[in-house]
Amino acid sequence: MVKVRTKDIVEKFQLELICGEEGINRPITMSDISRPGIELAGFFEFYPAERIQLLGMTELTFFQQLSDSEKETRMEKLCTDITPAIIITRGLEVPKELIEAAERESVPVLRTTLKTTRFASRLTNFLESKLAPTTAVHGVLVDVYGIGVLITGKSGVGKSETALELVKRGHRLVADDCVEIRQEDQDTLVGTSPDLIEHLLEIRGLGIINVMTLFGAGAVRSNKRITLVINLETWDPKKQYDRLGLDEEKMKIIDTEITKLTVPVRPGRNLAVIIEVAAMNYRLKRMGVNAAQQFTERLADVIEDGDHEHDELF
Incomplete structure (x- = not known):
């Protein structure tokens, strides 16, 4: 039985839905969150696609330095059919390449005004509580x-x-x-x-x-x-x-x-x-x-004292 879906975190944290509404019922199966900085740099070998992806100031600032073709390719790889959501923090502008890729794969793109670390901490606590055995x-x-x-x-x-x-x-x-x-x-x-x-x-x-x-x-x-x-x-x-x-x-x-x-x-x-x-x-x-x-220690002391007295008598 699915315990948490993307729509649950939208309601819990009052997130703004930018696009990808078709995937709002996707299941969230783990409490770990991914900040895909190394993936945006082009390394997708160990990309944890089943986690919620969090893009903050660092990731998006780096993303802006990429060429147009790189931007499209990276966002296409980031949006998979099992990614529960991609969340933009600090109320930052959502890249058009992300919106296009997310619409194709029906990945919900959400936005919060909270800072990345604070939001990640709150989201992890919420998911751990919901997904606990x-x-x-x-x-x-x-x-x-x-x-x-x-x-x-x-x-x-x-x-x-x-x-x-x-x-x-x-x-x-x-x-x-x-x-x-x-x-x-x-x-x-x-x-x-x-x-x-x-x-x-x-x-x-x-x-x-x-x-x-x-x-x-x-x-x-x-x-x-x-x-x-x-x-x-x-x-x-x-x-x-x-x-x-x-x-x-x-x-x-x-x-x-x-x-x-x-x-x-x-x-x-x-x-x-x-x-x-x-x-x-x-x-x-x-x-x-x-x-x-x-009590046991006192009893042991009493027995020991009794043994000493017994030894002195003989």
Whole structure:
């Protein structure tokens, strides 16, 4: 499925359409942008034709120094049937050779008043966000003390009920039941809610409730970076659960590894409080305070002191 087309960037950045309107629906498949200076100099060996081409002051000033035949040839080679757009920056005049070549190949020629570097930066950020790898996870995403906590677990384990308790305690709901996740950077996952179920929670016995209507705009947010996964599972008496917190389990979503905690569920356990403490403890660890590590070191010291006393007795 095509995520971005040329018309999307025209609308987003209010670009002026000079010519080549027939190609306005061309797909944009990569966030990389090309500034074809070396191509205008005549070297087309590695021309990335599938990228958006950006012509600024440098490229166009050089272009004016070429002969008439060179101008026509270079622009013909620049306009291919897969080039999504050629954008002129700084509101500069569009060369007639470009308009002629673009009309023949139906390549949209667009213009912006922004400077080349600034526009390139904005366009790259927009395209990276739109073209980022995405996935959907069954779970609930809540912002707890600034930490994006993804609550996972089997259906009926109490994910939505725990999220409701967290919202009631002042935290913010991002998504319930289905969390759409996109990888914006090598290690950055951002979760959002599908439009259809945004701000909604499904509580068995009550049905669908609107968190924003019940608790106000401060109880929801549209997206959040995911930094912690808490998996709820029904308490298994035969299973050994981590009691110190020394072993850090990881969960891979797309290409990013996220810290994962497994919390057993049974009557009498206040899961909302446990998740609050887990989020605070995660923040502390990131600040360099690791309670489990400190306890282990103190325990080792106590054992060592005990061994010394034992040696002195004998």
